[in-house]
């Protein structure tokens with residue numbers, strides 16, 4: 001979107017979105033919802049969130065920028081507005097994050113017309129939940145070290161291998177999957193598929209328990225699973241290039257086509273409220289100068305991220321076009337982590353309580369948020385890897401590969 | 402004065418501001434490459450510290466700067482200046498910082514902003530002189546080093562139509578190069594603002610020995626210094642000083658963002674060229690990652706800087722909050738990249754020979770000026786969380 005103010009159409013859409021959200025905010029969830037989509041565990045949570053995404057989609061608040069022939073709204077610059085409004089209205093998040101933020105944009109860039117028609121609408125409506133099969137036991141940060149193989153057999157490919165950390169795999173109908181199709185080249189030997197998961201022969205999904213005690217990601221085993229060649233995305237051997245497209249969207253360096261969902265009050269206000277409600281050594285934590293300083297540091301980072309977003313849209317104020325966009329994943333994930341860490345510190349002894357303890361303040365929010373935050377600093381390429389990328393691509397330092 | 406408008410999405414940074422900043426960059430690239438800067442400020446260290454103060458600036462270059470109209474950037478066009486927005490000025494001052502320009506420009510711009518907010522006839526006349534090339538500085542901090550303008554250094558008493566000033570003003574930036582000193586003093590319950598000539602009877606200006614090689618600083622002793630009515634800018638100046646304060650923080654933050662960016666780029670270049678263990682040192686993550694961390698901090702400070710300047714330009718209520726956030730971020734980013742810029746240059750970074758020290762010292766000075774990060778956050782907390790207790 002340009003730096004200009006909203007067009008009349010965009011303004012009208014903004015008003016519409018605001019009104020619709022005020023009138024259609026869903027009833028409270030039947031059971032407590034997790035902090036992010038990748039913690040969704042039960043079918044009750046899933047059904048509730050899937051119904052909400054469908055409703056938002058039908059109202060035109062999801063996929064608003066996508067071409068109409070692929071189930072979108074066909075209006076440039078609308079999705080950002082919808083996302084902002086969803087955040088503002090503090091409605092539940094959209095569950096299908098892999099479908100929305102990774103699969104759909106990647107298919108749009110690399111898919112055939114048929115593939116776009118078949119897959120994109122389900123991503124947007126949330127009717128078809130997606131997961132991402134990039135990581136393997138031996139291919140995490142070194143993502144091109146894929147061992148899962150795909151071997152051609154007539155019109156099909158036969159897939160064998162082992163994927164891990166597959167968020168939402170337990171609910172997924174589809175997976176974006178990287179495989180090895182040639183052992184001769186590390187990067188050029190990879191091929192990218194859109195792979196059926198739910199109930200598919202040769203595919204086993206097994207849950208893994210997270211640091212928080214919740215389930216919610218999985219390992220996925222492929223034993224002679226058949227994938228039709230029609231589900232191959234882009235050319236054989238182009239898997240790395242396609243995966244880079246996915247990662248660009250996943251890491252937020254490209255303007256993402258949809259996400260939204262509110263995550264409660266402003267993070268600084270949350271910390272201030274916590275400090276006001278907490279006693280430390282017989283005094284109100286909000287009166288402790290060290291705590292005050294720490295909260296103000298967080299407030300400055302929060303405002304800085306907001307203003308970075310604004311500056312990124314003013315090319316004259318950015319010396320390198322990718323300098324700010326590539327910082328997005330690094331800064332936002334560490335922001336969440338540092339905030340949660342401070343929350344744990346302020347809450348003090350109360351942070352020892354797990355959410356099931358009735359004395360746990362805010363239903364155990366702070367320690368869980370803190371532990372959960374490592375999901376963001378590790379997933380989508382660890383922040384160490386993000387620093388390598390920034391150092392090499394933006395500062396031009398020598399490559400560590 | 403600025404009217405309240407909606408915040409422009411581009412921070413009010415348009416073609417004119419871009420052009421102004423790019424011209425400033427080009428001019429300083431040509432006239433003040435780092436070799437020239439070194440010749441100007443960093444040769445023969447001992448005499449410099451011995452004499453306390455040497456005029457480490459290029460008078461010819463300053464004349465060109467005056468001709469370019471930079472002293473009048475913050476002066477309204479009706480008073481003979483360019484009337485540039487603070488966002489536009491911030492762009493120029495960033496370039497000034499990036500080249501560590503030794504000059505009283507930032508002090509003069511800060512003084513202009515105070516005069517603008519004061520707005521009296523005496524203030525306007527002085528602004529016209531500044532637009533014509535006069536330099537100015539502020540004498541507002543006392544021996545106890547209060548950073549905000551409510552506790553002036555001097556005391557004043559009425560004698561007929563005149564005021565008589567007594568006391569000591571400390572940390573007066575570029576005082577040896579200023580044509581006009583703007584001093585604040587307590588008069589009963591009020592804070593007065595007046596201008597004092599450097600050669601006024603009873604005024605002693607003693608240069609401080611400072612580390613920053615690109616400016617000077619002095620302690621001003623006032624003993625019965627008489628100020629006539631034509632030099633009294635305001636008898637009740639506190640509101641004007643408080644309105645101007647965020648702009649002063651923005652000016653120093655802009656200078657800091659400029660020095661920090663120079664330090665980052667220079668250290669990155671060194672990391673690409675210096676080899677150890679048969680590799681460029683920038684290959685190693687112990688070198689690469691801190692440079693990325695510095696970039697992140699500098700970018701945060703820059704975005705907060707433009708935001709603060711923009712809020713001041715449009716007279717927004719949160720101007721002070723925004724400016725304190727910007728100064729806190731700029732001070733901390735400056736401290737971090739200063740530290741890494743010396744360390745990652747290794748042994749050469751520890752020497753007077755390496756240009757890094759010039760920027761290190763300017764940054765160190767600016768980090769403290771008008772309050773460091775901790776001070777800004779203390780004030781922010783009282784706004785955002787209320788007073789303690």
Ligand SMILES: Cc1cc2nc3c(=O)[nH]c(=O)nc-3n(C[C@H](O)[C@H](O)[C@H](O)COP(=O)(O)OP(=O)(O)OC[C@H]3O[C@@H](n4cnc5c(N)ncnc54)[C@H](O)[C@@H]3O)c2cc1C
Nearest residue numbers: 132133134135140141165166167375378379380381382384
């Ligand atoms: C909550 C969560 C959800 C996830 N969801 C998915 C998903 O849905 N689909 C999917 O495919 N994957 C997913 N992942 C996997 C994630 O992408 C990987 O965990 C990640 O890329 C790191 O790989 P690894 O776990 O093998 O760690 P490793 O690569 O073994 O890294 C271990 C440590 O070494 C560091 N390190 C490694 N190489 C370097 C280097 N070159 N320079 C500096 N440091 C280095 C890392 O930063 C890390 O600190 C998820 C992970 C988490 C935590």
